[in-house]
Every structure is written in structure tokens, then in C-alpha cells.
Amino acid sequence: MKISVAVRTKFHAFQIAEQLHQNGHLHRLYTSYYGSFLGKSNCTGFHIPPSQVNQNYLTAFFYYVLRQESLNVNEWFGSKVADQIGEEDLVAAWSLIAKPIFEQANHLGIKKVLVHPSAHVLTHKAILEEEYDRLGIDKTKLLHSFSAARIDFAQTEYALADRIQVPSQFVADTFMAQGYSPENLIQAPLGVDMLIFQRPVDTPYPQNFTLIYVGSISVRKGVLPLLAALQALNLPQTKLLLIGQIDEEIKDKLIPYQKYYEYLGVIPQKNLKNYLLQSSVFVINSLEDGFAQVVPQAMACGLPVICTNHVGAADCIIDGQNGFIVPVNDTEKLKEKIVFFYENKGKIAIMGQAALQSVKKQFSWREFGDKIIQFYQEILAIK
Numbered sequence: 001m002k003i004s005v006a007v008r009t010k011f012h013a014f015q016i017a018e019q020l021h022q023n024g025h026l027h028r029l030y031t032s033y034y035g036s037f038l039g040k041s042n043c044t045g046f047h048i049p050p051s052q053v054n055q056n057y058l059t060a061f062f063y064y065v066l067r068q069e070s071l072n073v074n075e076w077f078g079s080k081v082a083d084q085i086g087e088e089d090l091v092a093a094w095s096l097i098a099k100p101i102f103e104q105a106n107h108l109g110i111k112k113v114l115v116h117p118s119a120h121v122l123t124h125k126a127i128l129e130e131e132y133d134r135l136g137i138d139k140t141k142l143l144h145s146f147s148a149a150r151i152d153f154a155q156t157e158y159a160l161a162d163r164i165q166v167p168s169q170f171v172a173d174t175f176m177a178q179g180y181s182p183e184n185l186i187q188a189p190l191g192v193d194m195l196i197f198q199r200p201v202d203t204p205y206p207q208n209f210t211l212i213y214v215g216s217i218s219v220r221k222g223v224l225p226l227l228a229a230l231q232a233l234n235l236p237q238t239k240l241l242l243i244g245q246i247d248e249e250i251k252d253k254l255i256p257y258q259k260y261y262e263y264l265g266v267i268p269q270k271n272l273k274n275y276l277l278q279s280s281v282f283v284i285n286s287l288e289d290g291f292a293q294v295v296p297q298a299m300a301c302g303l304p305v306i307c308t309n310h311v312g313a314a315d316c317i318i319d320g321q322n323g324f325i326v327p328v329n330d331t332e333k334l335k336e337k338i339v340f341f342y343e344n345k346g347k348i349a350i351m352g353q354a355a356l357q358s359v360k361k362q363f364s365w366r367e368f369g370d371k372i373i374q375f376y377q378e379i380l381a382i383k
Helices: 013-022 057-065 071-082 098-108 121-135 140-145 148-160 169-177 223-233 252-260 269-276 294-300 312-316 331-343 346-362 365-381
Strands: 003-006 026-031 053-055 090-094 111-115 163-166 185-187 209-214 238-243 261-263 281-284 305-308 323-326
Touching: 003 013, 013 026, 013 365, 057 071, 071 098, 071 148, 090 098, 090 365, 098 111, 098 148, 111 148, 111 365, 121 140, 121 148, 121 169, 163 169, 163 365, 169 185, 169 312, 209 223, 209 269, 209 294, 209 331, 223 238, 223 252, 223 331, 238 269, 252 261, 269 294, 281 294, 281 331, 294 305, 294 312, 294 346, 305 312, 305 331, 312 346, 323 331, 331 346
Parallel strands: 003 026, 003 090, 026 053, 090 111, 111 163, 163 185, 209 238, 209 281, 238 261, 281 305, 305 323
Antiparallel strands: none
């Protein structure tokens, strides 16, 4: 079984390729760059042989230097990958680059898996449009991201794929709501690197109640309603650590909440554990989040989690045991769970240890690799 993986940037494609390589199934990894580009390395901890990686530095330049995320560049990258495939049995390609790859794969008789890390494009658009309207934020940038051309491109990819690989039940549900059969979906939750994210024995939890959120500071991630909840609660000796890039669209709207959070900027993955270990509870209030890999990372560091049912990594949560799942857009439920941990600080360590044990058992990258390899074998067995 020879499998190729195609991704313009990185996401969890490198983990897929790594697992395939370890099991002797990787044919090629097609990406913008693997190794070092302009002084930045993206392959630490990976052991994929350079001879099995096809790089496209021009797309790396567009994305990492010019910061251009255009459909034309995506399609051009996909067309370059399409020119190189031919010897693999199956290609797993990321959404919004897959169309030309899958069209060529059809001619060559290669099986096709669309890796789709977020909600169905129509559901995704509808969720965000509603929130932009509620917050009174200009939708020009949003509507560009969900242009008619992009939606058509995405839906063509859905139709071309033999299977669509999704990371969570939430994403699977959005596809089934649009009429897709569950038999056409592959569901494989992402893993966590236990060598990086761990809680040393006897590491104390902070005395002051410290919430932490890691991710983009954006409309999609529900940061503004989270801050509004903290403002309404006004709990003494409580702080929220915010880590991630602030979206320009909401920068001004953060100003009224400045006393309720501490902004730490963008923190490299290798240093993220230090901040998680200084925190009590991880909270993520996303309106749409296909998985949110930082959730199992936080759990591996012994933090209980509060997340919405629109966060794919809610699949990691056993409600009431290692965290809480709250309905999306339900600020009262969100406040209730924050108050629960504030008033029951002894539960933080108990539920945090339960979180740590649950990810150890079920959410390693090896578990992820075993699942996708089995899925790919089943697809190839279909004549």
C-alpha cells in the first residue's frame, strides 16, 4: 500500500505522513516546505526521509512571506502536485488544494481521500455570518473567504473524493446535515505528543484561579462572548490568559475587557506547556472548530477543559469527569461551568488528572495512525 499526502502548509499532514512512514506506507509528502525556510524549521520531531518529500518553495513564499491565502495559489499548488502523482495507490489531500489532484487521480485510477479539518463549507459560512451580524462586524473579509468560487471549489472536491476524512463528530454531523452518508466519511480524532505535553509529578495547580485559552483571538473562536461572560461574573482573583494572534477585525472590541485578561502574544509550541502548567482550567468557546488540537494538549498537561459542542475535541471530553461541554452560544452555561471550578477548586486537580489519563489512553498519534491506516486499507479493498 503506497499512500501520498498533499498539504500546502503543515496542519496535521506531517503527522499523517510520519505515521504512514513508520508503518512502511508513505510514498510521498507534497508540501510547500519540509525542513527550514527563511530560518524557520517545521520538521522538528519528524523522521520523514527528505527523499520522500516533494517541496514547492514558491507556495511557501506566497504563504509565509507575502501572507497570501488565495484560491488561485491553492489551485496552482494542487496542479503541481497533480503533475507528480502516478505511482501511489491512494492520495490524501487537504481541502482547497485537492480538486486538480483528484481530477488527475481519476484518470490514473488512484483512490482519493479529502482531508477536511473544519465544518462543511456551507455550515461553516452560515455559523460565522450569523455571529458577524450579531457583533456588527464588517463581513467583507469573511465573504471573501467564502466566495462563490471557493464554495464551488470545495463542493467539487467533496464530489470527487472517494472518502472525506474528518477529525470529529461535530464535523461529521455538519456533512451528514448536508446529505452526506456516514459511509462516505472517515472519522479520526487527532493525537497529542506526550513527550512535549505532560505534567510532571507533584506539579501544583496555581493558587489564584487562572483560565487559559490558546488559539486565534477571533470571531470564530468565540473570544468576545467568553470575555463578556468573565466581565459579567467579575470573579475576584481570577484571570484569563490569552495566547495567539489577534484578528484585526476584533482588536477594538477587546478594549472594554482589558481588565479581565492578560494577553501573552503568540507562543511557540515548544514553550506552550509552561503556560498550561501555570493555569487551572483550559477554556475554548468556539462557534466552529473542527477539532482544536490544543484541547488534548491542555488535557495532557493535566487541565480540565470547558468547551462548546461546536469544538471537535469535545470528543475527548467525558462531561463532568474531565471537563464540561456547553452548548454553543449559551453564555449562561459557560458562566455556570466557570463558576463551578472557581467554587470547587479541589475538583480542578481531580478532573485534570482524569483529563491527563484519558488522552494517554486514547489520543496518541500512534492511535491516530492505526485508525487512518485501517481506513485507507478498507478504501483500497473496495473495487
